[in-house]
Amino acid sequence: LPLNEKSLIARIRSQARPRAGVKAGIGDDCAILQIPAHHEALVTTDFSLEGVHFRREWHLPEVVGHRCLTRGLSDIAAMGGQPIAVFLSLALPRNLPQRWVEGFLKGLLELARAHRVSLAGGDTAESPSGILADIVVVGAAPNGTALRRSSARPGDDIYVTGSLGGAAAALELLFAGRKLRPSDYPQHFHPVPRLAVGQFLRQRNLASAMIDISDGLSTDLSHICEESGVGAEIFADAIPRSVIGKPLHEVDLKFALHGGDDYELLFTAPRKKRIPARIAGVRISEIGRITRGKRIVLVSSLGVKTILKPQGWQHFGPGRREKTKDSGRSS
Amino acid sequence: LPLNEKSLIARIRSQARPRAGVKAGIGDDCAILQIPAHHEALVTTDFSLEGVHFRREWHLPEVVGHRCLTRGLSDIAAMGGQPIAVFLSLALPRNLPQRWVEGFLKGLLELARAHRVSLAGGDTAESPSGILADIVVVGAAPNGTALRRSSARPGDDIYVTGSLGGAAAALELLFAGRKLRPSDYPQHFHPVPRLAVGQFLRQRNLASAMIDISDGLSTDLSHICEESGVGAEIFADAIPRSVIGKPLHEVDLKFALHGGDDYELLFTAPRKKRIPARIAGVRISEIGRITRGKRIVLVSSLGVKTILKPQGWQHFGPGRREKTKDSGRSS
Numbered sequence: 001l002p003l004n005e006k007s008l009i010a011r012i013r014s015q016a017r018p019r020a021g022v023k024a025g026i027g028d029d030c031a032i033l034q035i036p037a038h039h040e041a042l043v044t045t046d047f048s049l050e051g052v053h054f055r056r057e058w059h060l061p062e063v064v065g066h067r068c069l070t071r072g073l074s075d076i077a078a079m080g081g082q083p084i085a086v087f088l089s090l091a092l093p094r095n096l097p098q099r100w101v102e103g104f105l106k107g108l109l110e111l112a113r114a115h116r117v118s119l120a121g122g123d124t125a126e127s128p129s130g131i132l133a134d135i136v137v138v139g140a141a142p143n144g145t146a147l148r149r150s151s152a153r154p155g156d157d158i159y160v161t162g163s164l165g166g167a168a169a170a171l172e173l174l175f176a177g178r179k180l181r182p183s184d185y186p187q188h189f190h191p192v193p194r195l196a197v198g199q200f201l202r203q204r205n206l207a208s209a210m211i212d213i214s215d216g217l218s219t220d221l222s223h224i225c226e227e228s229g230v231g232a233e234i235f236a237d238a239i240p241r242s243v244i245g246k247p248l249h250e251v252d253l254k255f256a257l258h259g260g261d262d263y264e265l266l267f268t269a270p271r272k273k274r275i276p277a278r279i280a281g282v283r284i285s286e287i288g289r290i291t292r293g294k295r296i297v298l299v300s301s302l303g304v305k306t307i308l309k310p311q312g313w314q315h316f317g318p319g320r321r322e323k324t325k326d327s328g329r330s331s
Numbered sequence: 332l333p334l335n336e337k338s339l340i341a342r343i344r345s346q347a348r349p350r351a352g353v354k355a356g357i358g359d360d361c362a363i364l365q366i367p368a369h370h371e372a373l374v375t376t377d378f379s380l381e382g383v384h385f386r387r388e389w390h391l392p393e394v395v396g397h398r399c400l401t402r403g404l405s406d407i408a409a410m411g412g413q414p415i416a417v418f419l420s421l422a423l424p425r426n427l428p429q430r431w432v433e434g435f436l437k438g439l440l441e442l443a444r445a446h447r448v449s450l451a452g453g454d455t456a457e458s459p460s461g462i463l464a465d466i467v468v469v470g471a472a473p474n475g476t477a478l479r480r481s482s483a484r485p486g487d488d489i490y491v492t493g494s495l496g497g498a499a500a501a502l503e504l505l506f507a508g509r510k511l512r513p514s515d516y517p518q519h520f521h522p523v524p525r526l527a528v529g530q531f532l533r534q535r536n537l538a539s540a541m542i543d544i545s546d547g548l549s550t551d552l553s554h555i556c557e558e559s560g561v562g563a564e565i566f567a568d569a570i571p572r573s574v575i576g577k578p579l580h581e582v583d584l585k586f587a588l589h590g591g592d593d594y595e596l597l598f599t600a601p602r603k604k605r606i607p608a609r610i611a612g613v614r615i616s617e618i619g620r621i622t623r624g625k626r627i628v629l630v631s632s633l634g635v636k637t638i639l640k641p642q643g644w645q646h647f648g649p650g651r652r653e654k655t656k657d658s659g660r661s662s
Contacts (some may be wrong), residue, residue, distance in 0.1 A: 029410055043451070128381065
């Protein structure tokens with residue numbers, strides 16, 4: 001049995017020390033946040049639902065807590081922002097062991113501490129079915145500097161951080177019934193929100209548009225193209241594929257193109273900008289360019305061009321098998 | 332079948348026009364909000380879960396949308412704040428009729444428009460079971476003026492807005508299998524967040540502490556007392572009871588003492604402050620006073636004093652029957 005609600009909140013409160021920017025956290029009707037002068041506030045919300053985004057038999061509670069917060073921090077990273085405070089709405093089934101809750105909070109709070117962000121509030125409820133979490137992250141960026149999806153221009157180069165496909169490839173193995181050691185598949189079990197890279201790009205005014213890769217490259221690139229009213233051409237050979245497992249091997253191209261959950265950044269930059277080969281220790285790869293028109297074209301290693309349709313994750317899609325994948329977002 | 336996710340987001344986006352304070356809403360990784368200069372940001376999150384906070388057979392979708400947003404706006408009211416933007420995380424079961432979603436959004440957006448606040452983002456997902464909504468409201472108040480729970484002082488008078496118990500009394504009838512006309516039970520079906528009253532009290536510096544009554548008077552008063560390190564004495568005869576139903580009748584005292592969901596404001600004020608009998612058209616009733624010590628004492632109409640324990644709603648409580656009630660919150 002989880003603790004009663006009052007004890008649960010007291011427990012969370014004792015572990016969530018307020019930091020700079022949080023004037024009042026847990027213990028009032030609202031948290032009170034101080035957004036720095038001449039900054040705008042950034043807000044994102046992301047569900048993590050049992051059976052949809054995670055499974056208890058696949059993911060330790062620490063992993064669920066870590067991945068839950070990564071989803072929110074990665075959205076702040078994609079704007080080039082600095083996170084300030086985290087809010088957690090958590091609904092728990094009555095029969096959930098208290099140690100699951102402890103593990104979940106541990107994973108979440110360790111990642112929060114690593115990025116100097118406070119858990120400043122949320123909500124608790126009894127769940128009618130399964131563990132339900134909604135994570136809200138509030139961040140900030142200097143006025144007018146947050147990186148949007150809508151400002152890519154024809155001729156801009158397209159870049160990604162790190163490597164792609166590692167999270168989705170691990171998920172396929174889990175669906176096939178394989179037991180995985182989390183340390184062999186870090187991109188799935190311990191994804192890293194690219195906050196330092198995002199902030200570097202914003203501070204130096206290097207990127208024209210940015211998004212995080214949570215639904216898959218083909219889908220997230222289509223979001224940039226739609227919001228910017230442009231097309232794109234990307235080169236299959238240039239896409240950095242994740243190297244995972246034991247023995248180590250490179251994932252198939254399909255995972256790098258359509259797999260979600262990697263939480264890398266996808267950004268565009270005017271050709272005249274010099275983009276470092278590494279930023280904050282993370283490799284940066286040029287994978288294509290923004291074009292006029294509306295289509296996204298994939299150029300194969302033999303130079304064959306095909307239209308690349310968004311094939312990443314979408315909820316409620318017709319005929320999709322039920323699987324544990326990250327949801328798209330509306331903000 | 333609900334629309335696919337992309338269509339659903341496009342639909343929500345078309346109905347959610349950005350207003351002042353929202354520089355970027357739906358369509359990016361984060362929303363971008365402008366908090367007015369010399370103001371602090373207020374943030375609150377509240378679940379509305381099917382089977383816990385509402386039932387489809389009792390509540391029309393418009394009512395669920397209205398009540399969902401009321402929970403968040405009422406928390407902003409309790410700080411004396413001005414709401415700026417709303418975020419909705421919404422998970423829907425695959426077999427949910429699209430017209431349910433339309434009705435829900437209609438109820439939510441009508442209340443948002445009435446308070447000039449934009450739906451600026453959120454998340455969508457497929458639900459493993461039942462309709463799951465989490466509402467986030469971001470608001471603002473001038474630096475240092477937001478009304479807290481922790482600043483009630485011995486000798487302060489205690490006040491409530493409107494009347495209490497109407498929502499919980501209607502809920503008991505629903506549990507008994509009665510069909511209710513929503514117009515006969517407005518406090519349950521169409522609760523009113525007391526934003527204008529909260530702002531009036533903050534602007535004139537009248538209140539010392541404030542909370543909204545979502546879990547019930549006995550529980551919410553105990554939150555003020557615990558956070559402020561004080562006790563309280565309240566007079567049973569002074570508690571304004573709701574008058575509901577057809578024919579109209581006054582609710583039992585137990586509903587006014589322990590029933591949640593009324594979304595009235597409970598506040599304290601130093602004795603020297605003159606509190607108007609009505610604020611923004613809403614009746615204000617003095618119901619007791621803050622005392623030294625830690626206990627909350629109820630004084631009956633015959634002058635008999637008893638200890639009043641918090642008996643409002645708490646999730647995961649031992650031996651509580653399962654019922655559709657509002658959850659407590661941790662922020």
